[in-house]
Amino acid sequence: MTVRRRSQLNHLKYLTSTAQSCFDASFKNTRLTEASQFYSSLVQQCLHTRSLLDVGIVQTHMIKFGYIHLHIGNKLIDASLKCGSISYARKLFDELPNRHIVMWNSMISSYISHKKSKEGIGLYERMVLDGVYPDEYTFSCVFKAFSNLGLINEGRRAHGLSVVLGLEVSNVFVGSALVDMYAKFGRMKDARLVSNRVVDKDVVLFTALIVGYSQQGDNGEALEVFGSMINQGIKANAYTFASILITCGNLEDLTNGKLVHGLVIKSGYEPAVASQTSLLTMYARCGLIDDSLRIFKRFPNPNHVTWTSLIVGLVRNGREELALKKFRKMICKSIVPNSFTLSSALQACSNLAMIDEGRQIHAMVTKFGLDRDVYAGAALVNLYGKCGSTEMARSVFDALIDIDVVSMNSMIYSYAQNGFGHEALELFNSMKELGLEPNEVTILSVLLACNNSGLVHEGCQIFATITNNQTIELTRDHYACMVDLLGRSGRLEEAEALVKQVRNPDVVLWRTLLSACKLHGEVEMAERAVNKVLELAPGDEGSHILLTNVYASTGNWSQVIGIKSTMRDLKFKKNPAMSWVDVDREVHTFMAGDLSHRRSREINETLEKLIEKVKLLGYVPDTRFVLQDLDEELKKRSLYYHSEKLAISFALLVSSNKNTIIRIFKNLRVCGDCHSWIKFVTKVSSREIIARDAKRFHHFKDGLCSCGDYW
DNA sequence: CTAGGGTTAG
Known part of the structure; x- marks a missing residue:
């Protein structure tokens, strides 16, 4: 059959070049419907050969002999899309006088599934302006474009139109697309409202809701939704299982994780790649990395996502060297890493401060054209910062086009670690102009920078501003940093007052104060701090050593010997340098x-x-x-x-x-x-x-x- | 002839 079609097309090509007049004469005597049928069958052949060239040949003929009209034109557009050329389809689409709703939908959905959301929305808007009513097919794909581009107001407007046209909740495709859009915008309340109204709920709708809650950090609610779905008798599929396993991993909830694992097996979805990948991630998140390794071994052909999941899990569990080994193995197997993979491998290098390995991975980042990717970029900034190459970190940072708050934090933190306090402050101050809102990590990094450079005044000023504004929640880490800053600069009373301000001061805070006491030979406060530490962590090794240091630095050897014998009794061993x-x-x-x-x-x-x-x-x-x-x-x-x-x-x-x-x-x-x-x-x-x-x-x-x- | 949800990251 295919062979015959192929030869018909070849015949057409032959006619094109050699016997056009003959062809013309014979065609003019044929009735229109027969011509249509003839062309229809040619378009069918184009679908089989998937060759845009063939589409072009057919189209040329149709225009030449005046047979292009609605039905055939639509078929041609469809053929062009299936041959993979949206731009060609668009050309035909624009030339066609009467466009069928199906063709609008085909064009719009093709744009959106090919990551051309802007064009998709453009066409959607023109459709509305032209007076063509979008239908359930249009709405089920167009909302994704709004969430891809972060156009929340435009998305809401389209939602409004779907309500007016009565399609919002009567069609579950439209409903689940809406739930997904609101979830991606982080507006779970709106997502929930829509999903409650949808008449015939199905597994896709629930999965969209579960993923939404999970990705917005409300994992408990995601579990609730999963439970209520099961109670309503709707069966989970591989997509649902993949998502709910990630939820269990986020919660580090091994009990529910194993329960779901059982359900996956019972439902027969265990072999599904997504279920397997999510199982691997779930066990890694729950700290059972050996189980993850076992699951990984069962994959006959792990893809790049599977490899990445494993590498991420290993890094999370402190197995950086194995992570890098797996990464190298993946490269050997010619699996192409993406920015997820590379940033995880870079994280492994950063944790081990392996500059040479890191540089090689940087070369790969460049090779795969990901130099300007925010994730790879932030990971590189982090790497060079952790390896002490602030200049390299900065040059990677400067090459980024879109600087987000995370890459900014990485750069400020690099400066902080390496003692470039003024540079860190300069970047911090530039954030407002760039329209970036500092978060907890930003504040911690910049305070650390002040701390490491002795910029006491600047650090106190930033801390005071944040305390007054109350827009950022200060953690114990922030306080510990300030206690260190004040304490080391000799402002011990202020430091102690700050510790007392914290609701539940932990061991770290008191120990920080203690080491400041050691630095300034402040024996009385040191003893107070030690008592607090021992209240919170009886038998804390570090504080005993610090107190020994305080006494030793003031030449109080009898006290030193006293503590040392206590430590011997408690069988302490100093962490060796x-x-x-x-x-x-x-x-x-x-x-x-x-x-x-x-x-x-x-x-x-x-x-x-x-x-x-x-x-x-x-x-x-x-x-x-x-x-x-x-x-x-x-x-x-x-x-x-x-x-x-x-x-x-x-x-x-x-x-x-x-x-x-x-x-x-x-x-x-x-x-x-x-x-x-x-x-x-x-x-x-x-x-x-x-x-x-x-x-x-x-x-x-x-x-x-x-x-x-x-x- | 056109449609919705998932698994990897700082």
Whole structure:
């Protein structure tokens, strides 16, 4: 059959070029209906060959011989759409004198399903102006265009017209499209009102409602809707299950999650890809990542969404290295990553501060043309910020076309971590002009920036404004940041007053105050804070250590010994300080006085030489940072073997290229003596060193540090 | 001849 059609078309092409006059003569003698039939069958063939060229040939003939009219014209438009050319269909559509409602609908829905919402709405509006009444088919697709473009008022107006025409609730297709639109606008009340009025509710309508509640964060209500749907005897399908499993995941509700899992199996939807993907996500969200891995293994051909879901789940569960391994495997299998995938992989790199791996993924972002994507962009800004490359973060940020509040927050946070307080403030102040509304994260980031740069006045001002406006809900994190800011700058009374302002001050707040007390040798307040900490968290290890530090810094050794024996009784073990450095994708870890590295002897030689050199430039070991009651010489020796000094010596030993920046990481805060030592090292070695400690970055260059010695 | 809902992200 198809072969015959093919040859008929070829015959037509032949006629076109060679025997037009003959064809013309024979056609003119035929009746119109027969001509119509002939053309109809040719259009049918176009549908089979899916070739726009064929449509063109048929159309040329029809125009030439004057046979183009309503019925055939519609068929041609339909054929063009099926051949994948909306623009060609539109040309025909515009040329046609009388357009059938079906053709308006076909054109509009084609535009919208091909992500051309603007054109779809344009045609919808022209249709209304031309006096053609939209029908249930028109409404069931046009609302999506309004939600795609965020045109809430226009969408409401169209909703109004559907009410006038009596189509709003009499047709469930229109009803569910409306529910979906209002849900996407976040107006769940309107969505609910429409859905309540729809006469014959079906599973699609309920699913739209469930997804709406779930995506607006009202997961409890989503579960309610699911329950009432089941009670009404409407059966869930794969779409519904996929959505409700995500709801259970959002709630981290394993009980209901497993219950739904059972229902999925009973209903026979378990093999559906969406159900599987949602199951994987649900278990990952509930912390059962091994179950997710097991589900993943069952996929014969995981698609990019499945891979991404797995990667996201792994990162969420702190399995970044496995996440990156899976990501590489996915790339090997030639699955094309999208911006979801890449931003998740980048997040894994950020968490591990793996700059090299991150750079490679950045290259992929560029390769796939996603440099200006807001999600990939924010993830890149985050990566470079977390790896201490503020300049790179900024250049990615500047390349973004649409800056949203999240990418803005990432950039401000990058500045904050790296001690660029003024730059962070400048960006924060520019938000108003850009029409961006700061949120909780913005405020926290900018306060952190002030904190890390000692901008006490500015931080207090922002905090006061936010407190007065009450538009942003301040969390304990915000207060902790302010307590740190005030406390470290010596305004301890104000800091303590702020802690007391918080409704239920937690351990973190009191501990922050405690460390400020340590910094300023404020023994009495420190004891008060410790008592509070122990009230809230009996036997808290950190606060014991901090109190030891307070006593040690004021030379109160008998108290130090007292606490230490208490800690021994409670079987405390101090979290050991650790530094590491990434050389050629291999992580080298060092503890204080660590001799376990295979090149330990050379490392120590390098270190000894460095210490001699920096001493000549004026480095004096600062033994105040040794919290043991040793004699001065021993204190000095113990300083020399701090983990960060070992890591830097190793890095200098193995990398001779002066232009390579040395990056080291430490799990605790960098010690004061090491901080000053590293500044000298940058001078004697002419190297740049970036150190990330538990709290922030320190960029050491030419004998100075970006933190301005305030951290 | 034309129609509605789902699974991955900071």
